[in-house]
Amino acid sequence: MGKRVILNKAKPILISLCFIGVGLSVGSLVDAADSDFEKFKQQRKAEVSQFNQSKKAEFKKFRDEYLAEYDAYRGELLKFWSVPEQSSSEVEVIYTQDKQTRVKIDALTQQVVIENLTDEVIDQDVIISKLKADPNTRVLLTNINNQASLTDEKNIVNTLIDQPSEVVAEKVINEQIDTQQQQMLSQLDVQQSIEEIEIEIAAKVTPSKAKSLEIKSKLKQVNEINKQSQKRKKIADKQVEALVKINPTYKKTQVNTMRLPEDYLYKLSKDYLSFYQKQSSEMNIPLSLLLAISYAESTFDPKAKSHIPAFGLMQIVPRSAGMDVARKFYRKNQAPTSIELYQPNINIRYGAGYLSILNEQYLDGIDDPTSRQYCVIAAYNTGAGNIAKTFNGGNNRSIKQAYSKINALSPDQVYSKLMKRLPYPETQKYLAKVSKLEAKYQHQINQWNLSE
Structure with missing residues (x-):
């Protein structure tokens, strides 16, 4: 009994000692693990920060190169055209390779304006033959190959007009640069929530601190964009001044106005309709809206790109729309690449998403x-x-607070307020164009054979 008692007493002591030993080992391991985890967090923070900075630098480089190319092309156009019009949210403008002819297309009015540099009236058929042979305008003419739309005398106006003065040119060029500046500033607003999330992930800071960092980041980018726009205006001024000094003799412009065929919108989109139909069904987005936005964004050019930067049919911006869709539908924290966004089916999925x-x-x-x-x-x-902000006033970006104000208005009143108070005129034009296009598509889709 006594022996057993002694053994019973000794056993707990041995067990306690074992636990003490294990405890020491676990404590050491925990300390080591904490240290390793802290190193991992710091490394991860550095990696995310480095990746974000790398992406920003990459997109900035792309934007700078795109705008430099845009400005250089404007300089080339100024040698022939006193007003170097380029595509806008309202009208698509395409130049032939020799820059002697340009085509302006307005899908809303269903009008095509062909402007040809000449001092003598040229036969309509000669101009059309040139456009059909030129690689820049060949596809366009394929989509409007309805001869009635090209040759009906009621739709053609042959006039020779003098080109405007350099004063008009300066105004148009400045408007182009201002529009691109608005587009870039608008995208900074879109990216604000993305920036906030990434700052929180990278720095492990509170939302309020993240907001402060994000605002500083945005102000820096706004300053960069404003400076860049001012610099570009100075470059444009020098381009115009250089031409004024040599006083180029500009040719007159022959203007031919024609009507787009009724099936023009269908022909532009028909190669991608199956993708649009699929995403319309899966994402519960009207097909007419998907098509209207695609026309407004790229006129259905799958290789379209812009200075934002945005890519493809629906002009997806990787760091805003791209990142939002990647997180929600692909469960990944990685924006799509331009190569991915140039693929129509992927691009349409991101746009619909x-x-x-x-x-x-x-x-x-x-x-x-x-x-x-x-x-x-x-x-x-x-x-x-x-x-x-449009409905709240000031700088209040809380959409939840705006709901009650929006819901108190009729749809017409909502549209009117957006058209008057959206921060950027470019967005107002965009809303007007897409809304009209959507109504146009809604009417025309009923006449299309979507089972082809």
Whole structure:
């Protein structure tokens, strides 16, 4: 008994000692693990920060190169055209390779304006033959190959007019640069929430601290964009001044105005319709809206790119719409590449996905579907934050606070307020164009054979 008692007493002591030993080992391991984890966090923070900076630098380089190329091309156009018009949110402009002829297309008015540099009236058929042979305009003529639309005398106006003065040129050039500046500033607003999330992830800071860092980051970028725009205006001024000194003798312009065929919009989109139909069904987005936005963004050029930078049919911006869709639908924290976005099926999925996020997440508190669609269209261009600011006033980007104000208005009143108070005129033009195109597509789609 006594022996057993002694053994029973000794056993707990041995067990306690074992636990002490294990405890020491675990403590050491925990300390080591904490240290390793802290190193991992710091390394991860550095990696995310480095990746973000690398991406920003990459996009800035792309933007700078794009705009430099745009400005250089304008300089080439100025040698022939006193007003070097280029594509805008309202009209698509295409030049022939020799820059002697340009075609301006307006899908809303269904009008094509062909301007040809000449001092003598040239036969209509000669101009059309040139456009059909030129690689820049060949595809366009394929889509409007309805001879009636090209040769009906009622639709053709042959006139020779003098080119405007350099004063008009300066005004148009400055408007082009201002528009591009607005587009870049608007995208900074879209990216604000993305920046905030990434700062939190990278720095492990509180939301309020992240907001402060994000605002500083945005102010820095705004300053860079404003400086760049001022620099570009000075370059443009020098281009115009250089031409004024040599006083080029500009040819007159022969203007031919024609009507687009009724099936023009269908021909532009028919190669991609199956992709649009699939995403319209899966994302619950009207087919007419997908097509209207695609026309406004790229006129259905799958290789389209812009200085934002944005890519492809629906002009997806990797760091805003691209990142939002990647996180929600692909469960990854990685923006799509330009190579991916040049593929029509991928691009349309990202565009439809972003519209779905706007419609069902960011703007889901807007009750009336027509009012919500107006806001979705504008937000696709400038972000939900600017929609909130439009109705809240000031710099209040809370969309939840804007819901009650929007819901108190009729759809027509919502549209009117957006057109008057959106922060950027470019977004106002975008909303007007897409809304009209959407109505046009809605009417025409019923006449298309979508089963082909």
